[in-house]
Structure formats: C-alpha cells, structure tokens
Amino acid sequence: MAESFAPRRATPVFTRLAIIGIGLIGSSIARAAKELNLAGTIVLADQDAAVRQRARELDLGHAVADTAAEAADGADHIILCVPVGACGSVAAEIAPSLKAGAILSDVGSVKGSVVDAVLPHLPEGVSFVPAHPVAGTENSGPDAGFPSLFLNRWCILTPPEGTDAAAIAKTRQFWEGMGALVEVMSAQHHDLVLAVTSHLPHLIAYNIVGTAEDLEAVTQSEVIKFSAGGFRDFTRIAASDPTMWRDVFLHNKEAVLEMLGRFNEDLALLTRAIRYGDGETLHKHFTRTRAIRRGIVALGQEKPETEKLRKD
Amino acid sequence: MAESFAPRRATPVFTRLAIIGIGLIGSSIARAAKELNLAGTIVLADQDAAVRQRARELDLGHAVADTAAEAADGADHIILCVPVGACGSVAAEIAPSLKAGAILSDVGSVKGSVVDAVLPHLPEGVSFVPAHPVAGTENSGPDAGFPSLFLNRWCILTPPEGTDAAAIAKTRQFWEGMGALVEVMSAQHHDLVLAVTSHLPHLIAYNIVGTAEDLEAVTQSEVIKFSAGGFRDFTRIAASDPTMWRDVFLHNKEAVLEMLGRFNEDLALLTRAIRYGDGETLHKHFTRTRAIRRGIVALGQEKPETEKLRKD
Numbered sequence: 001m002a003e004s005f006a007p008r009r010a011t012p013v014f015t016r017l018a019i020i021g022i023g024l025i026g027s028s029i030a031r032a033a034k035e036l037n038l039a040g041t042i043v044l045a046d047q048d049a050a051v052r053q054r055a056r057e058l059d060l061g062h063a064v065a066d067t068a069a070e071a072a073d074g075a076d077h078i079i080l081c082v083p084v085g086a087c088g089s090v091a092a093e094i095a096p097s098l099k100a101g102a103i104l105s106d107v108g109s110v111k112g113s114v115v116d117a118v119l120p121h122l123p124e125g126v127s128f129v130p131a132h133p134v135a136g137t138e139n140s141g142p143d144a145g146f147p148s149l150f151l152n153r154w155c156i157l158t159p160p161e162g163t164d165a166a167a168i169a170k171t172r173q174f175w176e177g178m179g180a181l182v183e184v185m186s187a188q189h190h191d192l193v194l195a196v197t198s199h200l201p202h203l204i205a206y207n208i209v210g211t212a213e214d215l216e217a218v219t220q221s222e223v224i225k226f227s228a229g230g231f232r233d234f235t236r237i238a239a240s241d242p243t244m245w246r247d248v249f250l251h252n253k254e255a256v257l258e259m260l261g262r263f264n265e266d267l268a269l270l271t272r273a274i275r276y277g278d279g280e281t282l283h284k285h286f287t288r289t290r291a292i293r294r295g296i297v298a299l300g301q302e303k304p305e306t307e308k309l310r311k312d
Numbered sequence: 313m314a315e316s317f318a319p320r321r322a323t324p325v326f327t328r329l330a331i332i333g334i335g336l337i338g339s340s341i342a343r344a345a346k347e348l349n350l351a352g353t354i355v356l357a358d359q360d361a362a363v364r365q366r367a368r369e370l371d372l373g374h375a376v377a378d379t380a381a382e383a384a385d386g387a388d389h390i391i392l393c394v395p396v397g398a399c400g401s402v403a404a405e406i407a408p409s410l411k412a413g414a415i416l417s418d419v420g421s422v423k424g425s426v427v428d429a430v431l432p433h434l435p436e437g438v439s440f441v442p443a444h445p446v447a448g449t450e451n452s453g454p455d456a457g458f459p460s461l462f463l464n465r466w467c468i469l470t471p472p473e474g475t476d477a478a479a480i481a482k483t484r485q486f487w488e489g490m491g492a493l494v495e496v497m498s499a500q501h502h503d504l505v506l507a508v509t510s511h512l513p514h515l516i517a518y519n520i521v522g523t524a525e526d527l528e529a530v531t532q533s534e535v536i537k538f539s540a541g542g543f544r545d546f547t548r549i550a551a552s553d554p555t556m557w558r559d560v561f562l563h564n565k566e567a568v569l570e571m572l573g574r575f576n577e578d579l580a581l582l583t584r585a586i587r588y589g590d591g592e593t594l595h596k597h598f599t600r601t602r603a604i605r606r607g608i609v610a611l612g613q614e615k616p617e618t619e620k621l622r623k624d
Contacts, residue, residue, distance in 0.1 A: 208575060228465055290554075
C-alpha cells in the first residue's frame with residue numbers, strides 16, 4: 001500500500017463519525033478519516049439524492065444514510081459540512097438522534113452565527129465544538145475532495161465558554177490526525193480575523209471579476225486572454241461556491257462591513273495619489289506590503305510563485 | 313544537452329541584441345535568447361553597478377556594458393526593460409548610438425505614455441515596436457529571471473501607426489521564438505485592457521494587504537497564519553516591484569481611474585446587499601463570475617487549483 005501523507009492511526013479517535021453534507025470539505029474529511037483510520041465507522045448524509053448516489057459510487061466512508069438524523073444516530077462525532085445558513089436547521093433535525101457524550105462540530109467559515117443557531121438545539125450531555133478548517137479549492141461537490149486538503153493548514157476551533165475540555169481535546173486530536181494545525185479562539189475573534197483574511201478578499205475578487213465582465217470596450221475574450229497580469233488570481237477565488245459565500249456574507253455582516261469600510265478609506269487614499277500623481281505615497285505603500293508576503297512564504301503557507309511556475 | 317522548453321533556432325533572429333535593465337524581465341529575455349539562439353550577440357546594461365556585477369557572475373548574455381549607450385551601439389534590436397517612467401530618458405540617452413535599421417522595443421506594462429515618451433527621441437531610420445509580455449512573478453532582480461517565463465504567455469505589440477511592417481514581423485518572430493503568443497493592438501486599447509486585467513487587480517491587492525496590516529484587533533501574525541482563506545493570493549500580487557508599479561499607475565492614470573470608478577460602483581451594490589441581507593443579489597453575482605474562470609482554465613492560461621495542490 002502506498003504511504004499516506006500523514007501517519008495512519010493504530011486506533012481510531014472516534015467510533016462512529018457522521019458527516020452531514022458531502023461537498024468539497026465533507027468528502028475530503030471522509031477520505032482522510034478513512035485513509036488514516038480516524039474513525040471506526042464513517043457514515044455520510046446529504047439532502048441531495050444525486051450527491052448521495054455519487055458518494056456511494058466513490059465509496060466515500062463506510063455508509064451513506066438517507067437522512068442526516070439516520071447518519072447522526074449513535075455517532076460520537078458529528079460534523080455539519082453544510083453552508084453556514086443551514087447549520088441551525090440541520091442541528092434541529094438531528095438533535096433527537098444525538099447520543100449523550102457525542103461531540104457535534106461543523107466546518108463553517110463564520111462561527112458566531114453558527115454558535116447562535118446551533119446552541120438552542122443542543123441536547124443535554126452533547127458538546128458543541130465548532131471548527132473551521134482554513135483550506136479549500138475553487139471546486140465543489142463530492143468529486144472535488146481529496147484527503148490531504150487539510151495537511152499543514154490551520155483549523156480554528158471556537159468552543160463556547162464552558163465546553164467540556166475533553167471534547168475540545170478529542171476534536172483537536174481528530175483534526176491533527178488529518179495533518180491540520182489547530183488553534184483555539186473565541187467565535188467573535190475568529191469572525192474578525194477571517195473577515196480580513198478570507199471574507200473581504202472573496203468579496204473583492206467576486207466584485208472585480210464582475211466589473212471586468214460588464215465592460216463594453218474590452219471583450220470577455222480579451223479579459224480571459226490577458227488574465228496572467230494579475231486578474232486570474234482573482235478569478236480563482238471568484239469561482240468558489242456561491243451558496244457557501246452568500247451565507248458567509250449574510251452571517252458575518254458586521255465584521256465584513258467594518259473591513260469594507262476600512263478598505264474603502266484606504267482605497268480612496270491610493271486613488272487620490274494616482275489622480276494627483278503622488279508617486280511617493282504609492283511607492284511607500286507598495287513597499288510595506290511586501291513584508292506580509294515574506295511572512296506567509298516563511299511560514300510555509302505558500303510556496304514562492306517562481307518555484308511553482310518552474311515546475312509547470 | 314537537455315532539451316529546451318522551445319525549439320532552438322538554427323539562425324538567430326537578430327545579430328546583436330541589447331537589453332537595457334537587468335531585472336526579472338530583462339534577465340529572463342537574456343536567458344531565453346541565449347538558450348534558444350535568438351540573437352548572435354547579447355549585450356546587457358543596467359544603471360546599477362551591483363546589478364551589472366551580478367549579471368556578469370550569472371553569465372547572462374555575452375557581455376555586460378557599463379552604459380546603456382554602449383550596449384545599444386551597433387545593436388539591431390534594443391529592448392528597454394526599465395520601469396515605464398524611465399523609458400523616455402533611456403531612449404534619449406541611447407538615441408545617438410542607434411544605427412539605421414535598428415528596432416527599438418520595450419516591455420512596459422503601459423504603452424500609451426511610453427510611445428509618447430520615446431517617439432520624440434527616435435532617430436530617422438529606427439523603428440519603435442513597443443512590446444508588453446503579460447508574464448511575471450512576485451520576484452525582482454537579475455536572479456529572479458528564468459528562460460521559460462514567456463512560454464505560452466501573451467506578448468502584446470503596440471506599434472504606432474506607420475511603423476515598418478518588417479520591423480513588426482521581426483519583433484513578433486523574436487517573441488514567438490521565446491514561446492510567447494503574440495497579439496497586435498493599439499496602445500490605447502492595450503492600456504484599457506490591462507487596466508482591468510492587471511493594473512486594477514494590483515491596486516486592489518496592494519490596498520487590501522495594507523488594510524490588513526493596519527488592523528489593531530487582528531495581529532499581523534494572525535493575518536499571516538490564516539492567509540490560506542483567500543488573502544495569500546492577494547499578497548503574492550502585492551509583493552510585486554514597487555517602482556515598476558508606481559510608474560504603471562502614474563502612467564495609466566485615466567484608464568485606471570475609470571476602472572476604479574466602475575469597481576467602486578459595483579462594490580457599493582454588493583455592500584448594500586450585505587447590509588440589507590439581500591442573499592439573492594449576492595448569489596446571482598457569485599454565480600455569473602464562475603464563467604470567466606472556466607474560460608481561463610479552458611484557454612490554458614491557468615491550471616485548475618486542485619491539480620496544483622495535489623502536486624504539492
């Protein structure tokens with residue numbers, strides 16, 4: 001058997017893992033957990049019959065249940081891999097099936113609103129340890145997943161105050177088992193950090209691609225042809241799943257609007273510098289932004305571009 | 313000898329090639345032209361003595377001259393690989409050394425202002441064929457270049473009206489020799505197309521990285537750690553050479569301001585949708601931007617991200 005990207009466990013972390021929602025993230029967890037023996041039995045569920053069928057064909061996990069409640073029944077770890085806006089209703093749906101001692105989790109890109117939506121449905125004796133793996137690609141659906149998606153990527157846990165420490169530790173163990181780096185912070189702080197490192201970039205990327213599409217003087221084929229000048233990086237981000245991202249913006253409204261306000265103030269400054277030919281302001285700004293890039297490359301969260309290009 | 317990335321020519325396109333400015337682009341041209349036999353003799357020059365020294369150590373081209381005029385002397389193809397704002401003064405400096413029949417070119421990311429700056433200095437009998445290879449990385453300097461940088465990338469030629477057709481054809485032949493795809497358009501149209509596919513994305517990326525850097529509630533180390541959520545793609549663009557980009561914005565002011573205006577109008581619409589919880593507008597917008605991405609991947613200007621990730 002080929003070597004795995006991370007060590008395979010001798011004994012599973014969980015006895016029965018339920019994954020609700022079989023998209024990029026859900027199917028990647030299923031693949032990783034199976035390959036690395038992180039759960040004795042892995043049961044998946046999805047509200048879309050075609051997706052369930054595809055999951056069976058792909059042999060994801062060990063079983064595909066017809067309903068979320070059926071998948072969650074008897075599970076000691078249940079991960080909601082659905083859009084942020086759907087977490088509350090799925091939690092309500094599976095609540096009667098959750099056994100005492102079970103750990104409920106999710107993978108949403110917004111945490112405050114998910115905590116608010118899920119906690120009212122949480123049965124006595126069940127812990128909720130929200131998780132957000134900061135990883136993804138532009139592709140969606142059960143075919144898009146792959147087991148090493150979380151390798152060397154951060155996964156942020158945002159347990160509400162008073163959450164059972166053992167439940168947090170086990171959730172951490174599960175994500176570390178898939179090769180992720182785990183950090184714990186409050187849901188509020190998470191939503192602020194991600195507003196700037198993820199939500200604002202996505203909104204801006206979606207916006208600029210839309211602006212390019214609407215031009216009359218420049219054809220769409222020209223935009224596509226000459227995209228290597230910077231635009232193509234935005235298109236990758238702007239190809240992300242629309243439903244997931246709609247929910248992110250609707251559920252992290254305050255933080256995103258705050259970041260947008262700052263972004264606009266800063267952009268006004270640069271716009272003014274261009275209009276009045278103030279090269280010094282531009283040069284100064286363009287110089288200081290290099291430091292953050294160096295930090296990202298140094299931390300191994302990205303390879304230098306040249307290296308990637310040369311491999312192509 | 314190892315096979316080259318593009319066919320090596322039996323006879324060179326130019327007898328003596330002069331490259332003025334030894335940065336990422338200049339050093340990549342020198343490497344490609346030497347490896348593929350595109351010029352009999354390649355002479356480089358740079359105003360920075362340390363860069364000239366480094367070019368000699370790297371054995372770029374066949375000789376490194378002390379001045380631009382010396383490098384240009386007797387050359388039949390001279391390429392200005394300096395920031396857009398320096399093209400006019402370098403053209404003035406080398407003009408007396410240009411021989412009749414020579415073809416002057418450049419690699420600037422803005423074309424209208426370069427044409428305006430260079431044409432007044434162009435001696436009788438010398439052609440000017442401005443070029444813009446739409447290729448690059450986040451790295452700068454003589455060490456950053458590599459010969460396959462232009463392979464399958466577009467190079468846009470913007471010859472002023474009345475330019476000798478043979479000079480255009482030879483310049484095209486030279487770039488195609490390095491594996492580039494060549495397109496000819498007016499300088500005005502080029503500046504509009506690039507304003508949206510390159511200049512606006514760079515400005516936005518520089519801006520968002522600056523915004524992130526200024527936050528008080530989110531630390532710089534958090535921004536770096538959780539950059540995989542979208543932000544890191546912006547940091548790559550925002551790590552580009554500050555002098556080059558200052559000049560781009562100062563010299564393509566009108567088109568960039570026009571694109572910025574449209575960008576802001578569109579962003580106001582999305583901001584409003586977030587503020588008022590209008591999920592339908594968001595979803596609709598996020599869906600239509602996917603089409604452009606598919607076009608870019610289909611045209612081979614980018615590999616799907618998953619493929620790249622899986623190779624890592």
